[in-house]
Amino acid sequence: MARARDSLEPGTMLDCYRIVDTIGKGGFSLIYLAEDEETGDEVVIKEFMPKRLARRHDDGRLVPVDSKQRESLYRSRRLFFQEAKVMASLQHPHIVAVLNMFMRNDTGYIVMQHERGRNLGQFVHDRGGELSTTLLMRIFIPLLDALNTMHARAMLHLDVKPGNIHLRNGHDPLLLDLGAAQVLTVGGSTASHVITAGYSPPEQYRHGGKIGPWTDVYAVGASLRCCMEGRTPQPAPDRLTEDKVVPAAEQFADLYPHWLLEITDRSMLLNPNQRPRDAGEMLEIMQRNAHPGMRVA
Numbered sequence: 466m467a468r469a470r471d472s473l474e475p476g477t478m479l480d481c482y483r484i485v486d487t488i489g490k491g492g493f494s495l496i497y498l499a500e501d502e503e504t505g506d507e508v509v510i511k512e513f514m515p516k517r518l519a520r521r522h523d524d525g526r527l528v529p530v531d532s533k534q535r536e537s538l539y540r541s542r543r544l545f546f547q548e549a550k551v552m553a554s555l556q557h558p559h560i561v562a563v564l565n566m567f568m569r570n571d572t573g574y575i576v577m578q579h580e581r582g583r584n585l586g587q588f589v590h591d592r593g594g595e596l597s598t599t600l601l602m603r604i605f606i607p608l609l610d611a612l613n614t615m616h617a618r619a620m621l622h623l624d625v626k627p628g629n630i631h632l633r634n635g636h637d638p639l640l641l642d643l644g645a646a647q648v649l650t651v652g653g654s655t656a657s658h659v660i661t662a663g664y665s666p667p668e669q670y671r672h673g674g675k676i677g678p679w680t681d682v683y684a685v686g687a688s689l690r691c692c693m694e695g696r697t698p699q700p701a702p703d704r705l706t707e708d709k710v711v712p713a714a715e716q717f718a719d720l721y722p723h724w725l726l727e728i729t730d731r732s733m734l735l736n737p738n739q740r741p742r743d744a745g746e747m748l749e750i751m752q753r754n755a756h757p758g759m760r761v762a
């Protein structure tokens with residue numbers, strides 16, 4: 466990948482880690498491949514770098530783009546550390562493992578185990594969709610098990626999409642990017658700061674919308690559909706105006722079993738009350754219908 470503006474140079478030392486390369490960049494972070502000089506292990510380091518709010522000073526430190534952004538920068542940095550804490554508290558074979566976190570350069574770093582493999586979003590894009598039922602089960606059953614663990618602890622991921630799913634050995638899924646994750650408070654949480662067109666349901670856009678496990682359910686349904694169709698579904702606000710999403714049960718009747726199409730359609734309903742209520746309910750339906758050999762979680 467071409468070096469992103471503001472990314473750290475290969476060879477830079479951060480604590481005991483030597484930066485090897487920049488492997489990703491988003492609106493809020495830069496992702497590096499690095500090597501632990503003490504153990505020789507390859508790791509992935511996520512650096513908090515919100516491009517709207519901050520830039521890198523010559524000495525490596527992050528500084529606000531202007532003084533008016535200082536408060537927003539600090540608030541975002543707190544949310545970034547919240548992500549690290551959520552990730553570190555979740556130990557699940559299908560949720561990315563956090564090895565370390567620290568502050569340096571007036572910003573935060575999360576160190577994760579480096580996982581070989583490929584990104585599901587990129588893979589689906591390259592293949593043009595039509596992933597087999599077997600592959601979908603191998604990906605989505607363990608993934609729903611991971612989400613079920615979060616939901617059972619009153620946590621929401623809130624940014625499930627193929628781009629946040631990593632495949633080890635071609636099929637073994639790992640849920641990444643808990644940057645939008647929230648812990649539900651009594652009475653229900655309503656604010657969400659991340660929206661991804663095509664995967665976020667209507668309630669995630671509305672101020673005061675009632676988000677809950679059903680919000681992740683919509684995103685899982687939209688991700689399943691993307692794996693079938695090869696493209697991101699129509700964004701929820703547009704669907705509310707004119708719903709152009711043809712039910713999967715009609716569109717892909719020749720390609721997938723009816724029960725899988727039905728759960729995909731039901732998960733993507735605009736009315737949250739009509740969706741499966743959480744990952745556990747979706748998981749139960751998948752496990753009940755999948756071939757016994759696929760019940761790996």
Ligand SMILES: Nc1ncnc2c1ncn2[C@@H]1O[C@H](COP(=O)(O)OP(=O)(O)O)[C@@H](O)[C@H]1O
Nearest residue numbers: 489490491496509577578579580584628641642
């Ligand atoms: N632990 C990891 N091992 C391998 N690749 C990773 C790892 N974490 C992230 N990546 C790669 O970096 C990309 C961006 O990571 P992500 O956590 O989704 O950050 P962002 O907030 O920028 O979206 C992922 O899509 C994935 O391809």
Ligand SMILES: [Mg+2]
Nearest residue numbers: 491628629642
């Ligand atoms: Mg991401």
